[in-house]
Amino acid sequence: MRDFFPPRRLLLGPGPSMVPPRVLQALSAPLLGHLDPAFLTVMNDIQQSLRPLFATTNPFTIAVSGTGSAGMEAAIVNIVEPGDAVIVGVNGVFGTRLATVVERCGGKAIKLDVPWGQVIPPDMIETALRRSSPVKAVVLVHAETSTGAWQPLEPVGAMCRNHQALLIVDAVTSLGGVPVDVDRWGIDVCYSATQKCLSCPPGLAPLTLSPQALSVIKSRRTPCQSWYLDMGLVADYWAEGSRAYHHTAPVSMLYALRESLGLIEQEGLPARFARHQLNSDALVAGLMELELTPLPSAEHRLPMLSCVTVPPHLDEGAVRQQLLQQFGIEIGGGLGPLKGKVWRIGLMGESCTEANVLTFLNALEEIFIRYGWLSTPGVALQAAARIYSRAM
Numbered sequence: 081m082r083d084f085f086p087p088r089r090l091l092l093g094p095g096p097s098m099v100p101p102r103v104l105q106a107l108s109a110p111l112l113g114h115l116d117p118a119f120l121t122v123m124n125d126i127q128q129s130l131r132p133l134f135a136t137t138n139p140f141t142i143a144v145s146g147t148g149s150a151g152m153e154a155a156i157v158n159i160v161e162p163g164d165a166v167i168v169g170v171n172g173v174f175g176t177r178l179a180t181v182v183e184r185c186g187g188k189a190i191k192l193d194v195p196w197g198q199v200i201p202p203d204m205i206e207t208a209l210r211r212s213s214p215v216k217a218v219v220l221v222h223a224e225t226s227t228g229a230w231q232p233l234e235p236v237g238a239m240c241r242n243h244q245a246l247l248i249v250d251a252v253t254s255l256g257g258v259p260v261d262v263d264r265w266g267i268d269v270c271y272s273a274t275q276k277c278l279s280c281p282p283g284l285a286p287l288t289l290s291p292q293a294l295s296v297i298k299s300r301r302t303p304c305q306s307w308y309l310d311m312g313l314v315a316d317y318w319a320e321g322s323r324a325y326h327h328t329a330p331v332s333m334l335y336a337l338r339e340s341l342g343l344i345e346q347e348g349l350p351a352r353f354a355r356h357q358l359n360s361d362a363l364v365a366g367l368m369e370l371e372l373t374p375l376p377s378a379e380h381r382l383p384m385l386s387c388v389t390v391p392p393h394l395d396e397g398a399v400r401q402q403l404l405q406q407f408g409i410e411i412g413g414g415l416g417p418l419k420g421k422v423w424r425i426g427l428m429g430e431s432c433t434e435a436n437v438l439t440f441l442n443a444l445e446e447i448f449i450r451y452g453w454l455s456t457p458g459v460a461l462q463a464a465a466r467i468y469s470r471a472m
């Protein structure tokens with residue numbers, strides 16, 4: 081077989097994001113048995129660092145083996161039993177996927193559909209809870225990566241409590257980029273993924289379960305339909321003092337996650353959130369000068385993912401191809417109904433720097449100039465620079 085050398089890329093898409101060298105190095109450390117006492121300290125460290133990241137004291141806080149979608153399945157298959165009514169906010173690809181998973185579990189998905197780019201209004205959730213009682217759970221995507229919409233969650237937890245419904249939240253893209261306050265917001269099940277704002281390779285899905293969610297899982301009428309993702313069984317491996325074999329832990333990935341959580345701790349969450357907001361403000365200011373307008377309204381725009389509509393006179397595919405081939409920069413195109421209509425620019429974790437924002441805007445201006453789409457070169461860079469100088 082020939083050697084493979086991946087080309088150098090600046091990953092500014094919807095994930096994976098750039099991975100710090102320290103994390104890549106951790107991946108190459110010698111393996112340990114997954115029941116080795118030395119490895120168990122790695123697991124403990126991960127659990128201890130994940131709790132403040134999720135802002136929770138939940139003892140059940142682990143990393144599920146698999147990507148974000150494994151976290152999603154774990155969240156749904158453990159809670160939903162045949163016949164259960166589940167309210168699902170559907171405003172993009174991931175809400176759609178969640179509704180599918182609910183239905184595959186035999187659940188009745190009550191879909192709250194809103195146009196892509198918008199968020200699910202909390203009073204729409206309240207109305208659905210009242211109309212459809214009893215509801216087993218409400219499922220929402222905190223950061224809808226397909227549209228850049230930032231779902232408000234604060235008012236929803238209390239509504240769920242009042243109707244004895246669990247609150248399940250997809251924090252795949254939000255965790256590590258904006259606050260995810262599991263305990264304060266009354267979230268019962270929250271999952272994420274390693275390759276977005278945690279800046280670790282894809283392969284693990286952090287997951288936390290409230291005591292209430294755990295008791296719902298323990299009192300199931302039917303066994304969880306997935307053996308691999310049965311959190312009742314997986315719990316015995318992660319529980320200190322028990323550590324019973326369930327499946328072989330992805331040892332190297334857990335080394336990597338431990339390292340990336342260490343880097344997040346070092347930076348501190350408030351500084352990390354501020355970094356995401358500042359770089360996003362600069363990016364959006366620059367994009368607006370190029371007539372690239374964010375799809376969500378100003379109050380519901382995610383900092384780590386900007387989804388902008390591309391004017392019809394631009395050949396969006398050709399621009400993305402040039403960004404990749406000439407500048408080594410990856411950004412995302414649109415999915416589903418947004419295919420060919422939007423760009424999705426991610427500033428997640430390690431990818432989220434001033435240098436990357438300016439590099440990207442510069443490359444984009446250069447391409448626009450070549451096509452004759454930009455009459456006053458430098459406008460995007462200037463707009464971004466103004467945001468940075470104001471922040472100094």
Ligand SMILES: *Cc1c(COP(=O)(O)O)cnc(C)c1O
Pocket residue numbers: 095147148149150152174221223224225226250252253273282
């Ligand atoms: C990326 C993503 C997922 C799926 O994660 P994979 O790692 O691709 O399986 C789920 N939800 C959201 C919001 C995402 O952005």
